[in-house]
Amino acid sequence: MMSFWPSRWCSAAAAPAKAASRQDVGVLTVDLLVQQQNFRLQLNEQIPLQGVTALFGRSGCGKTTLLRAIAGLDHHPTARIHFAEQPWQTTDTFMPVHQRRIGMVFQESSLLPHLNVQQNLLFGYQRRVSRLQVQLQPANVIDLLELDPLLTQAPGQLSGGQRQRVALGRALLSQPQLLLLDEPLASLDQQSRQEILPFLQKVARELNMPMLLVSHQLEDVVKLADHLLLLQDGRVISRGPLAQQLLQPEFAACGAMSVLTAVYQGCQHFMLQLTVGGQLLQVPAPVNSPTANGSYRLRILARDVALSLQPLADSSVTNQLAVTIIAIQAAAHPAEVLVQLEVADQPLQALLTRQSAQRLALTPGQALFAQIKAVALD
């Protein structure tokens, strides 16, 4: 996930689109200027067409405007949009929405009310199946999203979470090259969110389809995204892999956290054995989903990480990693500091009181031990 990222992605200057073709992964190039009464959105970005890219920012920062421009739902005459080698919008061409192969999931329910679930699911499929090589069959999507019991129901009979699940399945069945999710969870209550999140994760992981996710919920972003574009007042202020982006000071305010990618080694006594750069981490295995080879994403809140100069032997904390201090920054609260650490080239953050940091005489470059009290598994 880290290695693929081209280095220019991390610099603000946009490189010419040609350079991207050398990579295996295409890019979505967006050059956009929207000027309305009290609102201005200006950006020139290259978004990798791989994994989940989150467009993150507060409400009104221009996320949805950007997504709608990419979809072609709004026509901004000055915009330039290229999907890999396909021109979607240039100086004198504009590919209409129905010809762009996008799957869109809107914020609120968007099921066509005069059709039942099955008819909704097949609406896009039927329109593309004759012209394209079908990659996703209805049976597979129905199976993946567990839609079978809903097929004959009318949209009005479904719960909010079920509706979004059908909308997701419908978008997938239209055989998109790019999935656009406009705050798909925002209109749902906590319980429905929990119902649909696993399905979004499943789609992201199993279908290998590039996704753009608009969200103002850090929780959703951290669970789903691989890359992140941080928007503020109509500008992209930062971009890059999720783990690095979480170090941005903007996130400290909403609860600093880190994401570690760990490799599965085995499972013993209901504990997953994972390694980060050769160091062992043990995490309670998920109860109702089977464990699997591959990599796991661990979410760790900065306040759940403690630091010690020597490894702790007699502690209830199982997970201890040897780390190096990269930087020490001010945190949201004046009495606290945020310590940026590194473990096997992956960033990890710890939130300490200023007092503790002084007592341990922490300095950048110092090697020490991080105790991790709680880990959330995705």
Added chain:
Amino acid sequence: MLNLAPEDWLAIQVTLKLCFYTTLILLLIGTPLAFWLAQGKSRWRTAIQALVALPLVLPPTVLGFYLLLLLGPHGAIGSTLEALGLRHLAFSFSGILIGSVIYSLPFTVQPLLEAFRRMGQRPLEVAATLGANQWDQFFNVVLPLCRGGFVVAATLTFAHTLGEFGVILMLGGSIPGETQVLSVLIYDHTEAMNYSQAHQLSLGLLVTAFVVLFIVYGLNRRLEREVSL
């Protein structure tokens, strides 16, 4: 009980023909017009909307008067037709059809406009992202979602044309088989003190109008319940 003269039957025929063609033409014109008005992006929108609503407030005689001037032998359209070797349109079925179309325009556009607004942009955006072009969107999304609006628009247009009088009298006069519609014939019967004939036609018109409206509103309520489910 029903004792209609041949000229009464002829008037019924002309009236039904006029209502049918007016409704058909107005659905064809009114649908794109209402759709365009519902999008609400152009700055011409307000002016066009006022123009569409004009027949609601204007005395039919004013409308009929100007159409008579325009379509008659000396009017811009009438004289052009004459120059092309055709007949001008005053005192003809085509003339009163044009008059009816203009006169009933708001009764088609208003219900459709309301239905399109209630539907909103979202279903169309959804259909577009799923690969449906504009025609596909119209037939498979707009038509089923707004069928109540279409039914009301068609009925109101039909019923309103049924009761049209002023425009037709000004523009078409009272030529049996050509421009003599029921409302005009009733007027003629009354003028001739032929009260029983006038009574029969009036009552028939009243009952027909009520029954049509009653059936359609009932139907519309059922359709809306279905769609909102």
